[in-house]
Amino acid sequence: MSFLEIRNLSKSFDTTKVINDFSIEIVEATLCCLVGPNGAGKTTTMDLITGRQKPTSGQILFCNDDITGLDEHEIARRGIGRKFQVPAVFRDLTVRQNLEVAYSKSTSPIKNMFRFRSSGFAQKLDEVAALAGLSERLGTEAGILSHGETQWLEIGMVLMQDPRLLLLDEPVAGMTEAEIEKTVQIFKGLKATNTLVVVEHDMAFVREIADVVTVMHMGTLLAHGPIAEIEANARVREVYLGDAEA
Numbered sequence: 001m002s003f004l005e006i007r008n009l010s011k012s013f014d015t016t017k018v019i020n021d022f023s024i025e026i027v028e029a030t031l032c033c034l035v036g037p038n039g040a041g042k043t044t045t046m047d048l049i050t051g052r053q054k055p056t057s058g059q060i061l062f063c064n065d066d067i068t069g070l071d072e073h074e075i076a077r078r079g080i081g082r083k084f085q086v087p088a089v090f091r092d093l094t095v096r097q098n099l100e101v102a103y104s105k106s107t108s109p110i111k112n113m114f115r116f117r118s119s120g121f122a123q124k125l126d127e128v129a130a131l132a133g134l135s136e137r138l139g140t141e142a143g144i145l146s147h148g149e150t151q152w153l154e155i156g157m158v159l160m161q162d163p164r165l166l167l168l169d170e171p172v173a174g175m176t177e178a179e180i181e182k183t184v185q186i187f188k189g190l191k192a193t194n195t196l197v198v199v200e201h202d203m204a205f206v207r208e209i210a211d212v213v214t215v216m217h218m219g220t221l222l223a224h225g226p227i228a229e230i231e232a233n234a235r236v237r238e239v240y241l242g243d244a245e246a
């Protein structure tokens with residue numbers, strides 16, 4: 001069964017084609033990094049997968065179901081979770097309360113009254129906090145977390161909703177070296193049990209975490225494969241890595 005399949009996807013804004021006949025397949029239980037120069041179409045692709053934007057043509061299949069053009073909430077309900085670059089945590093609530101709120105978004109209030117008290121829920125919250133590197137910060141108000149910790153909390157909040165596929169926009173942007181190192185460890189943990197697509201510019205980070213790398217250029221697929229293959233690809237070096245290293 002194919003997990004996520006994008007077939008001949010195109011998206012135009014007015015007369016400008018920003019995604020042009022783009023096709024890829026994401027395999028379950030892998031971490032794929034989506035890279036490419038500014039304006040390549042990475043964010044638009046994530047928007048199309050999550051229903052934030054509607055494609056002009058093409059198809060998106062998730063676990064063999066055609067999800068093309070479905071509403072954002074319906075796609076989220078089917079198990080595609082997304083963490084944006086700008087965090088949206090509740091600053092006055094503790095880390096624990098933020099995780100509880102995130103969980104409650106995916107269930108009914110009545111169910112939550114019982115679930116918050118159940119030992120299964122407590123275990124889940126502890127597991128997510130450990131995965132996100134926040135076990136020691138559960139009682140801390142989100143407003144005083146560092147930038148890195150806030151990003152990890154957001155990852156935890158998406159995980160509380162049990163996504164089958166997790167999409168992340170530039171998770172290490174603005175982080176210190178130490179925070180990036182810890183984020184590498186967090187992603188290595190996430191990879192064990194999740195399927196992830198990560199848009200990222202930081203190639204050192206990509207090298208550490210990616211199973212497979214997809215390179216976009218001007219809305220098209222330039223290359224898709226293991227990082228070593230991508231870095232050796234002459235065309236990729238010319239349009240992207242060459243630029244980044246220059």
Ligand SMILES: Nc1ncnc2c1ncn2[C@@H]1O[C@H](COP(=O)(O)OP(=O)(O)OP(=O)(O)O)[C@@H](O)[C@H]1O
Binds near residue numbers: 013036039040044
């Ligand atoms: N709503 C919109 N209306 C018109 N053009 C848009 C819209 N959204 C994106 N674009 C254009 O589509 C192209 C792709 O943008 P996109 O944000 O997907 O690229 P990106 O690869 O994510 O870039 P970056 O790395 O800078 O975030 C750009 O030329 C952008 O200006």
